[in-house]
Amino acid sequence: MKKAITFIKLNVLILSIFSTLLSCKNANKNEVSKIKVPKTKKEQLTLSKGFQLLESNCFACHSPKNPIEDRIAPPMAMIKDFYITNNKNISEEDFIKSLITFINNPNEENSKIPEAIERYGLMPKMNFTEEQITQIAKYIYNSKLEQPNWYKNHFHNEKFIHLENLKNEDLSYKELGLKYAMNTKAVLGKNLIAAIKNKGTEGAVAFCNTRAFNIVDSAGVTLNTKIKRVSDLPRNLANTANKTELDYIYSTKKAMKNNKKTSPLVQEIDKKMVAYYPIVTNTMCLQCHGVPNTQILPATLSKIKELYPTDKATGYGENELRGIWVIEMDKK
Template sequence: MKKGIKFAKINLIVLLVFTMLFGCENRAKKDISKNETPVAKNEQLDLSKGFQLLESNCFACHNPKKVIEGRIAPPMSAIKEYYITENKNISEEDFIKSLIMFIENPNKENSKIPEAIEMYGLMPKMNFTEEQVTQIAKYIYQSKFEDPDWYIKHFQNEKFMHLENLKNEVVSYKDLGLQYAMKTKAVLGKNLIAALKNKGTKEAVAFCNTRAFNIVDSAGTALNVTIKRVSDFPRNAINIANNNELNFIYNAKKALVNKEKITPLVQDIDNKMVGYYPIVTNKMCMQCHGEPNSQILSETLTKIKELYPMDKAVGYGENELRGIWVVEMNKKE
């Protein structure tokens, strides 16, 4: 009987110890989960989206590698140095405001790096939302771009980490199409800027005639989508917009006249999801699409007429709708 009582006591002690240990573990887990606040999670997602946007849209020109040859824009390390290091006490909030101001309206007044404008010229206006620029700015501010070996030391690990963070994110067709359009624009823009810088406007017209279509088509193939540029006043007849596209162009132009932002549109057409995204002119565009014999030099105009006898793509001003990206996507299963 005493042995039974003793055994029962031992069992009771073991049960109490187990309960205490298990309870502590649960409390620890609860304490940890308390630290994983929605705010912290959203902040991490913003950083991951910022990295993704930079890789898809910005690194093509703002190369993070330590290379000088062929550079067509300042590297990210230089951007961070000028915006942050030169203003040692700048807050993340003020940095975001400065970047939004410049990206929404790239000009000398809004730039913090006048030397870069002299060396590379003004960057084209990008079709980012304010939320996207904020995500890009957050990532730049918190990154280690200032490390000269950032690409070698950090790029692959960062890419893997941010892909993991975003793998469960549900991306709408509208955002997915925008990603494809911006990736294609980045590749095409990089090549066009290089042609302008190295060979001048006249030869850049020849570049567009022989290579632009293939670059866009190849980008679509690589992304597994069909992508094209169309306009109501095309330079090349193959880029004429169809009725659905013309309707979007009409509404987009109306939005610009009313000083409203153009909202991309996705339609379900023939069992495909088709997205429309604006192409808005900037100062660089005026060299080939501005006013003949004033903004467009006579030798450039002669080349345009030679290569595009039916050209309708002149007479534009800055911040006008030049055309649209059309992205045709397969439906998700």
């Protein structure tokens, strides 16, 4: 009987220790990761849209897989680390607000990562809607992309899951056109920044002259649509806007002059759905499109005159309309 009691006590002790260890383990897990598991289909869909936006628009520059020497922008894991991990008390709402503020107006004052600006420069201004930035921010905040080897171990599995969530989603023409424009812009921007990094601004002018048009055209072929960039003040005559495109350009310039928010436009033309999206200048643009001999260095200006004798695309300031994306889509 005594042995039986001792045995029972021993079992109780073991169970007690096991329960304590399990509680500690769960408590530590909760402390380390404050990630919220989405419970509703709506929340899951929001995260899936955020992932898709990151993959098609952001990862081209903010790559989660490139080695340090090949990076042209900080990886998303670093961004999350600076915004969230270094500020453990930041709420999801505050993180979303910070990201909206910076992406809508990327400048040093709004940046949380001065080291990244010193190394990579400021990112171009993007044409995301506030809803899309919110979706991106929610995915970053709730994901675990800061974990070591996230891309290798989790990316492809997550992509499959999010594609499954989105497979029945029917994008509007405005959303679909923006996706195509941002995807093309990301690829073009990645190559342009690499050209500046490797060969200087003169090298970037040469890149635009020989490769930019082909990259945009190839993107259209890949996406089974027609994509082009046009302007009222073109550098390359092939990018001259037609009358319909000029109407949108002039109305957008007027809105910007009056400090009004610009909006994409979608209209039906010749049984096609055609969408227009603004292209706005930032600091990087002014190296080739700013004031000659001040923002545009003499060597760069000389290269521009050599390659584009009819150039009209100088004298811009920051946050001015440089041109527009034109996306021509088949009707559904």
